[in-house]
Amino acid sequence: MNAKSTLLAFLLTAPLALLARDNGLAQVSPADASPDTDRSEATASRTPARDPGALQLPGGPTEDQTIAAKYVTGVLSDSRYAYRPMPLDDALSADMYKRYLETLDGGKQFFTAADIARFDRYETRLDDALQNGELEPAYAMFAIYRQRVDERVAFARELLKRDVFTFNGDDVFEYDREDAPWAADAAELDALWTQSVRNDWLRLKLAGKEEADIRTTLDKRYENLSESVAELKGEDVFQTFLNSYANAIDPHTDYLTPRSADNFNLSMSLSLEGIGAVLQKQDDVVAIREIVPGGPAGSSGKVKPGDRVVAVGQGGSGPMEDVIGWRIDDVVAKIRGKKGTQVRLDVIPAEMGLDTPPSRVVLVRDKVRLEDQAAKSKVLDIPGTNGAADQRIGVIELPGFYQDFEGRRSNNGEYASATRDVARLLKEFDGQDVDGVVLDLRNNGGGSLTEAIELTGLFIDRGPVVQVRESSGRVSVEGDSDAGIAWEGPLAVLINRGSASASEIFAGAIQDYGRGLVIGETTFGKGTVQNLLDLDRWPANEEARFGQLKLTIAQFFRVSGGSTQNKGVVPDIQFPASVDATEYGESTYDNALPWTKIAAVPHTRYGNFQPLIPQLEARHEARVAKDREFQWWNEDVAQFREESAKTSISLNEAERRAERDRNEAKRQERQAIRKELGLALDPLAEDAADDGLAASERDIVRDAQREKLAEDRPDPLLRESAAILADAIQLLNDDGQLSAQVLKQVDTPGHWAD
Template sequence: MIAKTPLLALLLTAPLALLARADNAPMVAPTAVETPVTVARASGSKPAVLPSGPTADQATAAKLVYGLLSDSRYAYRPQPLDDALSADIYKRYLEALDGGKQFFTAADIAGFDRYKTRLDDAIKSGKLEPGYAIFALYRQRVNERIRHARGLLKQDIFDFSGDEQFHYDRKKAPWAEDTAELDELWKQSVRNDWLRLKLAGKESKDIAKTLDKRYANLADNVAQLEGQDVFQTFLNSYTNAIDPHTSYFTPRSAENFNLSMSLSLEGIGAVLQKQDDIVAIREIVPGGPADKSGVLAPGDRVVAVGQGTSGNMEDVIGWRIDNVVEKIRGPKDSKVRLDVVPASAGLDSEPVRVVITRDKVRLEDQAAKSKVLEIPGIGDAPAKHVGVIELPGFYQDFEGRRLNNGDYASATRDVAKLLVDMKKQGVDGVVLDLRNNGGGSLNEAIELTGLFIDQGPVVQVRESGGRVTVNGDDEPGVAWDGPLAVLVNRGSASASEIFAGAIQDYGRGLVIGENTFGKGTVQNLVDLDRWPGGEEERFGQVKLTVAQFFLPGGSSTQNKGVVPDIQFPASVDATEYGESTYDNALPWTRIAAVPHKVYGDFSHILGTLDKLHTARVANNLEFQWWREDVARFREESAKTTISLNEAERRRERDASEARRKKRQETREELGLALDPLALISADDGLTANERDIVQDAAREKAAEDRPDPLLQESAAILADAIHLLANDRKLSALVLPISTRAGHWAD
C-alpha cells in the first residue's frame, strides 16, 4: 500500500541500532537514516494517551534547543526564530507527518494554517500545543483511512483488466480536495497491494487476510506513538529547518544513537524484530551472552520479561519494540528472565523460561572486515593479490576512549589490525571500501588517514566565527605504505569524504567509484542536561552543526563531494540523493590550502587506467549486468505511476524473472560465481515484518555473498596501476616523486 509515513520511518527505528555517551565529542554525523522497524498490531492493546502539550521537561528542552540554534557561539549558521522560520517549520512538520499527502485534506491544511507563523513563539515559550493539536488530527485521519482501506478488502474492486494507473509519488501533488479524492487514492493503493501479492502467487483469501493485518498494523503504529515521539518529531522540524544535519534526540533516542556509534552495548546480544504483535529474535550476535548460553535461536518469540532471578514477569505482547528492548537491555553481570515461545512451536504453546546474564556486546557485523582478491596478471605478469577492507562506518566508543578503556571500539584500530594481517599475507595493494559509509567520528577519519600518510594535516575546520583549525596526523610512521585505492559511491559521506579527499589531495592513492554525497559539515553532540545540572537524563541531546570542514588543498566537500579519479556510472542521480537535494544545505566554497606533502600525481596514468578499465568491463558480464540494472533502476525511479493492469505487470515480472534465471545459467556455463539470490523473486509483495524471520535473515546474509563487480574492478584498476609503475621507471618517477616515502608501488 502507500509507503510508510515519514513520521513512522523517523520514530520507529530499530532500537538496537546501536550507538555511548558523547557529551561534546566532535563527529561527522552519519547521513544514512536508521533502518525502520515496523511495530505490528497489538491485539487488544490500547492507544497511547497523548497529552495536549509538552511536559515541563520537554518545554524546558524546547527553550534550550532554541538557545543553542539562535546563538552563534554554538551553531555554525544560527538563524533567528521568526515568522519566516516558523513557516518553514510548519511545512517540515506536515511533511514529517504526511509527506505522501495520503491522510490530510486541503481543508485540514487550511485549518492548520493559523499556526503557520505562531510556531516560533510556541518554541520560545515552550508552549508547543499547536504541534500536538496537528498530531491529534493526524492520528484521527490515519484511523479513518485505515477503516476505509480495510473496508475496501470486502468490496469487488480487484479486477485488473483495465488500463488504470496508481499515482504513488505524491510529494509534489496538491493536498486532496476532500475525502472522496482520498478514497480514490487509497482504493488504487489497496488494489496495487493486492496485485503485488497476486503476482507473487497468493490466493485471494490469503491476500485479504495479509492486507487486513497490514493495515491494522499501520493504525496501531500510530496509536502506539507517545508524547515524546510527537515532541521529537516537532522539534526536529525546527532543527532541520536550520540545516539538514542538526537533530534533536529525546533521552531514549540519544542513548540509541550513542550506542550505534560505540558499536557496543550491555545486554544479551540479540537483534530483535517485531512480527505481528510479538517481538522475535532475528539474529544472535556471535560471542554475546545469548550465543554463549545457547538458549535462544532466530525466530524465537519473547512474550514476557523479568529482571533478576525472581520476581514479576511483565507480559510484553503488543508492546512497542523499543519498550521491550529497554527491558531486555541492562547492566553487565545483571540477569534477565525471558519467557520464550520457540520458533518451531505454535504461538499458543507453553513458553520456555530462560535466564541470561547480560554482558558487554561488541557488534562485530558492523565493524571493519577484510578479504583478499586475486587479480589475473597482464600478459606474462603474475597475478596480484589485493587486500580489501570494508569499513561501514567511522565508529568510536567515545566513553570507552575517555575512560582509557583498552579495548574500546575504534574504526582506526580495527583497520590497523587488518593491515598487519594483510602484510603477513603479502598482499600487493589495498582497497579501502567506503561505499555507503555515511560517516561517524571526525577523530577516526583523521586517525585513519594517519595510517597511510606520515604526519601532516588531514582536515581544516572552520567555525562559525571564521576561525580555522587544522587537524592532522601527528604520529610518525604509517601502517601501510604500499599501493592504495579508495572505493566510494553516492552513499559515502562526511568522514568518508574527509578520508577520501585527503588521500586524493596527498596523491597517496587512487579514488575510484561515484561522486560522494557532499556533506561537508561537522556536528557535535550537545547534552542538554549539562545546563540544568541535574543527575537524571531529562532533556535529551542535540546533534548540532558547529563547523564546516575543508580538505588540506582548501576545497570543501560540501555539496560537490569528492570526484573520483576513475569514475563508475552513477547509480543514483545527484538530483535524487545527496547534499545537493537539501533546500537549505550550505553552498560549496573553498579556503586557502595548508602545506602538505604530495606523494604522487596520478594524472599521468589516469588516461591509461581508464582505457584499461573500459576495455576490461566491456567483456565483464557482471559489470555489464550491473550497468544494465542501474539504467533500469534509474528509469523506474523517474516514474511516478505504476500500471494496475495484471497482464502488463505479469509480463514485466516474467521478464525480470527470466533475466535473472538466464544470468544464473550463464554464470554456470562460464564457471562464474553464482548469485545466491538470483532465483528468489524480486517482489514477494510482503513487508519486512510479514516474512518468515529465519528465512529473511538467511537471505540477508546470503546477499553478502553476491557477486560484486565494482569491488573486483576496483582491485583490478589498482593492480593495473601497480603493473604500469613497476614496468616503467620513468613513469614511476613522474607519478611518484616521493616514492621512497609514498610506498612501494614500483617494487
C-alpha cells in the same frame, strides 16, 4: 567557560532519520532501566497487553519537554554554538510548519485540503509557541493526523471485505504525490486509497497468493499501520516537532530524546551491554531475528532466531511483564541492562503457536561487540595481463567511522575503533603476500572526526588531514602527529554516492596527498561537522531528562582548500553513477550550505596519478566491456534510474505479469551464463522476485538468511576496483619513466614501486 567546551564529541555523519516511528528492528543494548514493579505478572493469555506508556490520545507537552524546547531554541540561535544561527521568526516558523507537515504526511495520503486550511493558522505562530514552550500546536496537528490514519485504515479494511478486484483496465496507481495538491476531500482520498489497496492486492496476487490469504495479509497490514501510529508516545511527537525546527536550521541538525540519544551513541560505539540479539516486531510480538555470536543469548543455546519473546523479568525474582503488543523499543528497554545483571525471558519457539506455554530463559547480560558492523577484510586474486604476474589485492570493507567515545575517555584499552580495527587488518595482510589494498567506503555515512583523522594517519607519515572552520571564521588544522605508516604499499579507495562526511574527509585527504587512487562515484557532498550537546549539562541533572542536540558547529575543508560541501569528492576513475545527484546527496537539500573554498595548507604529495589515469581508464574500459557482471550492473543501474523517474505504476495484471516474467527470465538467463562461464553464482537469483510482503510479514529466519546471502552476491565494482589497482601496480613497476612522473617522492614513505 567556552561554549565549545560543553560539546561532547565531534561527529561527521550522514543525516539521522527522524525517529518518530518504529522501524521494526532493534538491537538489545545497554540501558540503566530499572524494572517497573507496577506492571502485573505475565498471565498465560497470549492476547496483546498494550503498553501503558503508549499515547492513548496526544496530550500537551510535559514540563521537561517545555524546558528542552527552550534550551534548543536558545542554542540554535546562538553563534557560540550553531555554525549558522538563525533567528526564530515568522519566516522560520513557516519553514518549520512545512517540514512538520512533510514528516506527518509527506505522501499526502491522509490530510485533506480542509485539514491544511485548518492548520494554516499555525504557520507563522510556531516560532512564538516554541519560544514560550507552548507546544500544543504540534500535538493538535498530530491528533488530527492520527484520526485521519484511523479513517484511512478503516476505509481500506472495509474495501477488502466488499470488493473483488479486477486488473484488466488502463488505470494506474499514482504513488509519488510529493508535488501533488492536497486531496480536496475524503472522496478524493477514497479514490487514492482504492488504487493503493489494489496495487497491494496485485503484488500479492502476482506472487502467487490466494484471495483469502491476500485479504488476511492486507487486513492485518492496515491494522498494524493504525496500531503503530496509536503506539506513538508524547516524546515521539515532541521529537518530530522539534526536528522540524532543527532541520530548518540545516539538514544535519537533530534533536534526540534521551532514549534516541542512547541509541545513537550505541550505534557509534559498536559495543553494548545486553544479551546479544537483534529483535524484530512481527504483528503484536517481538521476535529474535539474529543472535550475536559470543553474546549471552548465543552462548546459552536456549534461544534461536524466530523465537518470540512474550514476557520479561528483571533479576532473579522480579515480576514477569507481559510484553505482547508493546513497541519494540519498550521491549528492548526491558531486556537490556548493565553487564552482570540477570534478565528472564518467557520465550515461545518459532514453530509453536502463541497459545503454547512459554519456556523461561535466564540470561546474564554482558558486553557484546557488534562484529558484523565492524571493519572486515578479504583477499582477491587478480589475474595479470600481458604476461604479468597475478596480483593479490587485500580489501577492507569499512561500514562506518565508529568509536566508543566513553570507552576511549575512560582509557578502556578494548574500546571499539574503526582505526584500530583497520590497523589490525592491515597487519594481517603483511603475512598474506598482499600487493595492494582497496579500502571500500561505499555507503559509509561517516562517524567520528577523530577516526577519520587517525585512519588517514595509517597511510601518511604525519601531516594535516582536514581544516575546520567555526562560525567565527577561525580555522584550525587537524592532522596526524604520529610518525610511521601502517601500510606503505599501493592503495585505492572505493566510494559511491552513499559515502559521506568522514568518508569524504578520508578520501579527499588520500587524493590530496597523492597517496592512493580514488575510484567509484562522486560522494554525498556533506562538508559540515556536528557535535552532540547534552541538554542536561546546564542543570546538571543526574538522570537524562532533556535529551541531546546534534548540531552543526563547523564546516570542514580539504587540505587543498576545497570543501566537499555539495560537490563531494570526485574520483580519479569514475564508474557510472548509480544514483542521480538530483535525487540523493547534499545538493538535494533546500537549505544546505553552499560550496566554498579557503586557503590550502602545506602537505606532502606522495604522487601525482594524472599521467597514469589515461592508461588505467583505457584498460578499465576494455576490461568492463567483456565483464558480464559489470555490464549487468550497468544495465540494472539504467533500469533502476528509469524506474525511479516514474511516479505511477500500472494496475493492469497482464502488463505487470509480463514485466515480472521478463525480469525473472533475465535473472535465470544470467545465472545460466554464470554457470557456463564458471562465474560465481548469485545466491539470490532463485529468490529475487517481489513477494508483495512487508518486512514484518516475512518469515523472520528466512529473511535474515537472505540478508546474509546478499553479502555473497557478485560485486563487480569491488573486483574492478581491485583490477584497476593491480593495473597501476603493474604499470608503475614496468615503466620506470612513468613511475618517476607519478611517484615524484619515491624516497618518501608511501612508495608504490620497489
